[in-house]
Amino acid sequence: MFIAMNRFRVAKGREDAFAAVWQNRDSHLNEVPGFVEFHLLRGPAEDDHTLFASHTIWASHEAFRNWTKSQAFRDAHKNAGGHSDLYLEAPRFEGFEVVQTVK
Amino acid sequence: MFIAMNRFRVAKGREDAFAAVWQNRDSHLNEVPGFVEFHLLRGPAEDDHTLFASHTIWASHEAFRNWTKSQAFRDAHKNAGGHSDLYLEAPRFEGFEVVQTVK
Numbered sequence: 001m002f003i004a005m006n007r008f009r010v011a012k013g014r015e016d017a018f019a020a021v022w023q024n025r026d027s028h029l030n031e032v033p034g035f036v037e038f039h040l041l042r043g044p045a046e047d048d049h050t051l052f053a054s055h056t057i058w059a060s061h062e063a064f065r066n067w068t069k070s071q072a073f074r075d076a077h078k079n080a081g082g083h084s085d086l087y088l089e090a091p092r093f094e095g096f097e098v099v100q101t102v103k
Numbered sequence: 104m105f106i107a108m109n110r111f112r113v114a115k116g117r118e119d120a121f122a123a124v125w126q127n128r129d130s131h132l133n134e135v136p137g138f139v140e141f142h143l144l145r146g147p148a149e150d151d152h153t154l155f156a157s158h159t160i161w162a163s164h165e166a167f168r169n170w171t172k173s174q175a176f177r178d179a180h181k182n183a184g185g186h187s188d189l190y191l192e193a194p195r196f197e198g199f200e201v202v203q204t205v206k
Contacts, residue, residue: 001142003142003144003158019202019203022203023203027205029205030205030206037204037205037206038203038204038205038206039104039106039201039203039204039205040201040202040203041106041199041200041201041202042199042200042202043197043198043199044197044198051197053199055106055199094146094147094154095146095147096144096145096146096156096158097144097145098142098143098144099122099142099143099144099145100122100125100126100141100142100143101140101141101142102130102132102133102140102141102142103133103140103141
């Protein structure tokens with residue numbers, strides 16, 4: 001299992017607008033092989049921003065890599081630059097391999 | 104739903120020792136009300152460290168807060184300081200509220 005996260009430093013007062021962009025987005029992720037689940041996460045509020053993270057669970061790192069090379073990925077990101085006024089800097093990507101699970 | 108993450112900058116070459124500490128730990132988390140699932144995550148390798156994150160899914164922020172005040176929490180962390188040679192600095196906590204889900 002692999003978790004792909006993008007961290008966004010969202011400008012104070014723009015949190016609801018940022019969340020709305022994601023809620024109105026038509027990602028078609030649930031049609032992508034190896035996709036398990038997506039969450040948009042709202043993290044801690046700092047002095048000049050509120051941390052948000054996209055959080056996508058994939059069956060494997062390979063499934064994630066295949067998606068990043070697909071037309072579905074390009075379609076999902078074609079408008080990504082249009083909302084850059086909502087966050088302070090480019091999002092920062094972090095990919096994680098699951099090394100232990102407790103249920 | 105709430106996700107509690109602690110980020111650890113693990114010293115290069117100590118990654119397997121760090122993972123082993125978690126795998127040998129008896130957290131009893133699965134007996135805690137509101138606990139959903141725990142993952143230990145291995146993230147990107149940087150020049151001087153490898154990022155790891157503990158990643159615990161809770162039914163709610165309140166369930167997480169209740170756990171942090173419990174004897175189970177104190178028991179789970181009583182040896183936490185004993186492995187501080189494995190990482191470069193104190194772990195950094197980030198709590199996230201789930202604001203959107205796509206399955």
